[in-house]
Amino acid sequence: MTRFYVTTAIDYANGDPHLGHAFEKIGADVIARYHRMVGRDVHFLTGLDEHGQKVAQTAADRGLEPQAFVDGIAARFQSMWTTLNISYDQFIRTTDATHKSGVRALIERIAEKSPDDFYEKTYEGWYCVGCELFKRENEIEEGHCAIHPTRQLQWTKERNWFFRLTKYRSFLERLFAGRPDFLLPESRRNEMLALIESGLEDISITRSRLSWAIPFPIASSDGEHQGTWVWFDALPNYLTATGYPDGAWRNRWPADLHVIGKDITRLHSIVWPAMLQAAELPLPRRLWAHGFVHLAGERFSKSAGVRLELSDAVARFGVDAFRYFLLREVPFDDDGNFSWERFEDRYNADLANALGNLASRSIAMVEKYVGGVVPTAGQTLLDEADAGDVSAYHAAMDGRDGFLLHEGLQAVWRSVARGNEYVDRQAPWKLAKDPGQRVALEETMAALVRHLARHAVLLAPFMPAKAQALWEQLGAPGTVISQRADRLQAIDASGWNVTKGAPLFPKEREGA
Numbered sequence: 001m002t003r004f005y006v007t008t009a010i011d012y013a014n015g016d017p018h019l020g021h022a023f024e025k026i027g028a029d030v031i032a033r034y035h036r037m038v039g040r041d042v043h044f045l046t047g048l049d050e051h052g053q054k055v056a057q058t059a060a061d062r063g064l065e066p067q068a069f070v071d072g073i074a075a076r077f078q079s080m081w082t083t084l085n086i087s088y089d090q091f092i093r094t095t096d097a098t099h100k101s102g103v104r105a106l107i108e109r110i111a112e113k114s115p116d117d118f119y120e121k122t123y124e125g126w127y128c129v130g131c132e133l134f135k136r137e138n139e140i141e142e143g144h145c146a147i148h149p150t151r152q153l154q155w156t157k158e159r160n161w162f163f164r165l166t167k168y169r170s171f172l173e174r175l176f177a178g179r180p181d182f183l184l185p186e187s188r189r190n191e192m193l194a195l196i197e198s199g200l201e202d203i204s205i206t207r208s209r210l211s212w213a214i215p216f217p218i219a220s221s222d223g224e225h226q227g228t229w230v231w232f233d234a235l236p237n238y239l240t241a242t243g244y245p246d247g248a249w250r251n252r253w254p255a256d257l258h259v260i261g262k263d264i265t266r267l268h269s270i271v272w273p274a275m276l277q278a279a280e281l282p283l284p285r286r287l288w289a290h291g292f293v294h295l296a297g298e299r300f301s302k303s304a305g306v307r308l309e310l311s312d313a314v315a316r317f318g319v320d321a322f323r324y325f326l327l328r329e330v331p332f333d334d335d336g337n338f339s340w341e342r343f344e345d346r347y348n349a350d351l352a353n354a355l356g357n358l359a360s361r362s363i364a365m366v367e368k369y370v371g372g373v374v375p376t377a378g379q380t381l382l383d384e385a386d387a388g389d390v391s392a393y394h395a396a397m398d399g400r401d402g403f404l405l406h407e408g409l410q411a412v413w414r415s416v417a418r419g420n421e422y423v424d425r426q427a428p429w430k431l432a433k434d435p436g437q438r439v440a441l442e443e444t445m446a447a448l449v450r451h452l453a454r455h456a457v458l459l460a461p462f463m464p465a466k467a468q469a470l471w472e473q474l475g476a477p478g479t480v481i482s483q484r485a486d487r488l489q490a491i492d493a494s495g496w497n498v499t500k501g502a503p504l505f506p507k508e509r510e511g512a
């Protein structure tokens with residue numbers, strides 16, 4: 001079985017999971033589930049980035065030891081991912097002993113393979129604790145970090161270890177030229193190409209006075225072991241999660257796909273490949289940088305506050321509807337909005353009316369006209385027309401042009417619309433009145449069940465529980481997630497016993 005090792009960014013452990021974290025994890029989960037359903041041996045990694053000054057400060061503000069604080073945060077993240085049905089195989093924490101020893105081994109390997117790449121230098125500049133980075137002039141607005149206008153910049157002068165990133169310019173140019181799909185979408189790739197061209201700077205990779213960190217394994221000239229910069233600690237998580245440097249890490253590494261946010265593409269597509277190259281280790285195969293979800297609509301007006309509680313979003317229409325809404329509404333290669341108004345519109349139009357209604361009326365007709373048992377009947381024009389949407393779905397999902405999950409859902413809903421039109425055109429209630437139309441009636445019933453069965457399979461990565469409920473109502477055998485999404489033409493619904501269950505997406509009562 002072809003393996004597929006997919007990772008998310010590890011979230012920074014200084015607060016609770018929010019919408020931006022959820023968007024990425026749900027998207028990566030859909031990618032992982034899709035690849036399982038086309039027969040790959042998937043390993044899905046997520047986790048938490050637990051070191052750094054900002055975490056230590058937040059813990060201190062709450063009167064906690066950093067470890068006790070991050071233990072609590074890790075539990076809350078894991079609980080939220082369970083609620084959102086994120087099917088991760090591994091949750092890495094950068095305070096895990098195996099991660100810490102893996103990072104030390106990687107740094108020592110860089111020092112061994114590329115001894116020239118680490119050097120000490122006295123550095124001074126404006127440091128943003130929010131970013132855990134020194135900020136350049138063009139990143140400072142009115143004396144504050146452009147990304148963290150409420151935090152004070154700190155003028156910091158210290159002697160640190162540096163990583164010679166500048167040495168890797170031509171290596172990175174060759175990487176981007178030779179592997180056009182290394183970083184997608186195209187917009188992000190172009191940004192990084194421009195950045196490489198404008199010139200890279202060596203980066204400071206240790207901090208003095210940073211105790212909540214992995215001690216840098218190489219002592220400074222004054223004998224001190226400084227704290228490792230959070231990103232030099234965090235980026236290797238994808239590698240240390242495989243067991244590096246011990247065990248069978250080579251069986252899993254390199255990662256097939258890092259799913260990340262567009263704000264950390266520089267770290268993942270420039271710094272991380274340079275680190276791996278310095279260590280003479282293989283690079284990840286691909287990076288996908290998604291955009292951001294903004295809060296919009298009247299209930300997020302400035303005065304009413306701009307937070308969205310994930311638990312409220314889940315409570316509104318259930319987990320699957322929330323997963324669907326986010327990935328249908330927000331393009332996975334760009335930014336988009338979350339608004340309660342749009343969520344309600346899409347729930348009613350797409351889920352309750354279009355799909356829910358198609359399922360409930362089709363199943364009711366199979367019960368009424370053919371005794372609930374799907375007749376044996378050949379392929380119809382509906383199956384033929386659906387084939388185009390199924391192809392479009394795979395093209396959006398399988399990575400050939402990136403991971404355009406929203407386009408995958410658009411393809412399914414084109415098919416759902418066709419199903420509703422098909423019912424209206426075939427008018428089974430008329431066919432049922434004419435004994436001479438019995439064959440046409442049976443063909444129509446069988447075609448509708450196959451059509452819905454395809455929807456159940458194609459939607460399983462997005463809405464696992466609802467897809468299974470639909471699968472069961474159709475009387476289909478086994479579980480929907482054990483089906484092959486790339487073998488839908490083989491679906492034969494003959495003899496399935498349909499059962500009308502509870503509505504998949506109950507309509508809201510007036511005034512509710």
Ligand SMILES: [Zn+2]
Pocket residue numbers: 128129130131132145146147148
């Ligand atoms: Zn900042």
